[in-house]
Amino acid sequence: MRNRQLWMTGACDWLIIKAPAFQYSADLVADLERRMEMMEKEKGANAARGYKRRMADQTMVLLLLHITIILIIINTIHQSPMSLPSLKEYRRNPYEATSPSRPELSQAGRTVVVTGGNSGIGYAIARNFVKASAKRVIILGRRPDVVKSAADRLVQEGKEDGSPSLVEGRVCDVGSLEATEALWSGLEKEGIFVDVLVLSAASHGKVSPILKSDLGSVWGDFEANVRSLLDFTQRFYNQKGKGATERKFLVNISTIAAYMWGSMAPERPTYGLTKNAGTTLIQQIAKDTDVNDMQIVSFHPGGVLTDMARAAGASEEMGIPFDDENLPGQMAVWAASREAEYLHGRFVWANWDVDEVKKVLGKQIAEEPNFLKVGMEGLSESMPNPMIPPEMLEKIMKFQQDLQAKLEAQK
Template sequence: MSLPSLQHYHKRPYGAISPFRPELSQDGRTVIVTGGSSGIGLAIARGYLAAGASHVILLGRRQEVLEAAVAKLRHEAQTYEQSGQVEGIVCDVYNLALIERLWRSLEARVVFVRVLVLSAAAYGATETILQGGIQKVWSDFEANVRSPLAMTDYFYKQKSGGYLVNVSTCAAYMWTTMGPERPTYGLTKNSGTALLQQIAKDVNPSDMQIVSFHPGGILTDSARKLGAHENMGLVFDDENLPGQFAIWAASSEAKFLHGRFVWANWDVSELSSGDLRRQIDEDEHFLKVGIEGLTEKTGGMILT
């Protein structure tokens, strides 16, 4: 959960990522959250509403769950004294035709999205890759790599400047300890994170700032379905920790993390200063997907 030089980490929201900080205001912004009808996606949508977003759009596949989420957020927004619009759109973001329809509809309505949060994910099956077979494995690549690519492509082509926040996972690099029984999950999330990292390399953060993060250990309904429960001997993180970290990630304060991967638990003040900030600024490979133990500086070809 921590880096060797990290002194503080968090289980709950804290002041530096508070949606009520003026520096993190989302006033006037339209935000899309994929997988926004439950769990971490819903917590992220809650955070953006609290931060004053003018329009929060939740994408989900189940109409009744989506309607319940919208109703809940509208009620909560009243407690924040925020007047942001909450909208739910039924959209299977694993389907390219439906993704295109979504963005064409937004364009027709003259809706310009300023923040895109990629929170939807396929967890894969509890079987080896070769047991699953080509089609099942490839469908997870379509969900966790092709879908984020399609959403990112339409988002970027608005040419209005924006923030892309990618909810990744530590399973993308913790191969043997985090869900090893679901090998396509870590594999495809690794690929999806690397995809956005590569896009960030060629995109100025003023045009589209990209930050990927692991949300922490959250006891969501999805986690429960995978076997997690309160009596596991673990202290789970508050879902509003990643919910509010995602707001900070869509601010100018997080610009130095463009193209990088971090944890929501890490203290953003520490990340932004001292030894950690120095390492981020000086090492272009730090906190990026690669081959453990090798970088272009230390593992490149010798041609002499």
């Protein structure tokens, strides 16, 4: 019995030693066998068995090391900054498909307004509309000196690029209803029709739990990040007159913090809250808006080391790769083109390659009305719905259809 056990242990040891060695070469296996025979002849069977045991242990350790390395690699791939595992490409720099010099993305003849266009991502967006030959680019901000110097810089950049764009900076606090009324009525009086609206200005919120902040401060973030979106979108949509094209284009600069609550600016709870609410607002507007009247796309601009990011404590010392500001800059131009039509009402990332998104996710986007939209984590409206029995759902759907028909008849 003991002999059998010893034989089995020895055979197992052999397997452990020889199996990996086989992967490398038959010579290595032959060499191992020769060494065993010599050991057995010179030092006896027990010594040879002990040697074999030690070699098996060493091989096992090496094997475990290999497996650990493979697991680390797999884990790293999974933790790469990719929120949709089906997408392989992760863009950090501007790329050809969203280049403003592509004729398909030309903004010629259009007037573009960029809120918060006086710095950071908004400025990069304005720059790319200038590169895309927009007729007029108007940037908005609150600080007159920053608005002026940004507009001057844009004019200079436009000249160097040979762009025909007229660039203007206007001072406007998007959170103030008086200021926005003055802006939009002024545009109307001047006969300026806005074709593309980019909503980039935002309040970053206070570092404070909501209940430790005063009402005015929390509500102020709603005014800047939600009400201003509604105010601008309504005024933009309801403009009198005719634009360069039948279709208007609305681009909303959202954020990853609108759904990553615990890791992205959790110390500023009103930021994620109001950016989420703003993105949902834009999504709900898109639901009831024909894309041919107004095309609407929201996107996360990536991680750009802007003034806002620095004010929140981000810096080069963090050791993370920040994205080029022209990545979202170009993405906004692409989002204001017909190529982005199929994303009407959805949320994407500037880091996702637009061609790959279309190729890999196009079918899912066409088939799932709530895919890439704000919802409740873990719950979905997918049909059949596990929570609502089909016969009940059928009745609810019938009720909705009848209601819709009544509303249509009343129009």
